[in-house]
Amino acid sequence: MVNYKDLGLVNTREMFAKAIDGGYAIPAFNFNNMEQLQAIIKACAETKSPVILQVSSGARKYANQTLLRYMAEGAVEYAKELGWEHPQICLHLDHGDTFELCKSCVDFGFSSVMIDGSSLPYEENIALTKKVVDYAHQYDVTVEAELGVLAGVEDDVVAEESHYTKPEEVIDFATRTGCDSLAISIGTSHGAYKFKPEQCTRDPKTGKLVPPPLAFDVLEEVEKKLPGFPIVLHGSSSVPQEYVDIINSHGGNLPDAVGIPEDQLRKAAKSAVCKINIDSDSRLAFTAAVRKVFAEKPGEFDPRKYCGPARDEMTKLYKHKIIEVLGSDGKAE
Numbered sequence: 001m002v003n004y005k006d007l008g009l010v011n012t013r014e015m016f017a018k019a020i021d022g023g024y025a026i027p028a029f030n031f032n033n034m035e036q037l038q039a040i041i042k043a044c045a046e047t048k049s050p051v052i053l054q055v056s057s058g059a060r061k062y063a064n065q066t067l068l069r070y071m072a073e074g075a076v077e078y079a080k081e082l083g084w085e086h087p088q089i090c091l092h093l094d095h096g097d098t099f100e101l102c103k104s105c106v107d108f109g110f111s112s113v114m115i116d117g118s119s120l121p122y123e124e125n126i127a128l129t130k131k132v133v134d135y136a137h138q139y140d141v142t143v144e145a146e147l148g149v150l151a152g153v154e155d156d157v158v159a160e161e162s163h164y165t166k167p168e169e170v171i172d173f174a175t176r177t178g179c180d181s182l183a184i185s186i187g188t189s190h191g192a193y194k195f196k197p198e199q200c201t202r203d204p205k206t207g208k209l210v211p212p213p214l215a216f217d218v219l220e221e222v223e224k225k226l227p228g229f230p231i232v233l234h235g236s237s238s239v240p241q242e243y244v245d246i247i248n249s250h251g252g253n254l255p256d257a258v259g260i261p262e263d264q265l266r267k268a269a270k271s272a273v274c275k276i277n278i279d280s281d282s283r284l285a286f287t288a289a290v291r292k293v294f295a296e297k298p299g300e301f302d303p304r305k306y307c308g309p310a311r312d313e314m315t316k317l318y319k320h321k322i323i324e325v326l327g328s329d330g331k332a333e
């Protein structure tokens with residue numbers, strides 16, 4: 001048993017309470033490799049932003065869970081080395097789908113876990129979430145649950161269409177499970193293709209897709225039912241068109257990729273939404289930078305020469321999100 005407190009990590013409780021009070025959101029960035037982790041920590045150290053480092057089960061398979069955990073431990077030390085005196089870093093399991101997986105993360109030094117029972121019938125979601133909460137809380141590990149189904153692919157959970165969270169269920173769900181935060185469905189979805197072209201309009205000037213707005217009415221209803229309760233938004237990448245254009249003009253093919261406009265995320269960050277999940281944008285930043293190097297310098301074969309620019313681009317992206325979208329800069333001095 002490894003306790004996250006011995007690793008210098010924190011759970012989400014205080015982070016979320018301050019974020020709701022302060023009208024900002026904590027960035028939850030996924031990481032799978034060293035360059036992503038370096039970029040996240042550098043961006044957060046330079047902006048003094050609290051951060052949630054997310055590990056999906058896919059990331060555990062790709063990078064090895066032991067290595068990822070030691071990397072997170074190393075991240076705390078790296079942050080201090082960069083001059084961040086009191087780093088507030090949470091290590092979080094993203095989309096845990098079984099009790100066993102969540103337990104293994106709690107036992108292994110994670111400070112927060114998500115149990116995603118959103119594809120289960122309501123009562124089964126409650127039972128599974130409560131089981132994880134009962135275990136995790138013994139070690140002061142916080143638990144995120146999910147109610148409502150996001151469109152698209154959630155790891156192994158496939159949902160054909162989005163089912164918005166039903167506000168009338170949230171009090172019962174939060175009370176009976178004891179979860180610390182709740183991911184809701186208001187129209188976001190995972191990946192770089194969040195909306196089908198037929199759901200969007202087209203900007204006549206640029207020809208780019210303009211997505212439909214998020215269901216802020218559902219969010220407001222949820223907030224009324226659970227005042228001050230931490231709400232989470234998954235699938236919150238904006239799919240920056242400059243990255244899509246670089247990728248497409250350097251040999252890639254991402255037709256009609258579209259994300260959540262940043263003004264909508266800014267609005268959400270000021271509400272009870274206190275955790276905003278971003279993964280795809282970092283993948284796009286990485287890929288755009290690598291494709292550019294490959295196209296411009298075909299003789300390059302030192303990975304540092306293309307992973308380095310990719311890391312710099314991700315750092316820029318993370319800082320932009322922190323300062324211009326979530327407003328979490330300066331909240332962890």
Ligand code: G3H
Binds near residue numbers: 057
């Ligand atoms: O929720 C999905 C995250 O972006 C993680 O994606 O399962 O491909 O690691 P992944």
Ligand code: 13P
Binds near residue numbers: 191277280281
């Ligand atoms: P994006 O695919 O929009 O980056 O969402 C990531 C996410 O929700 C991770 O859980």
Ligand code: ZN
Binds near residue numbers: 095277
């Ligand atoms: Zn997610």
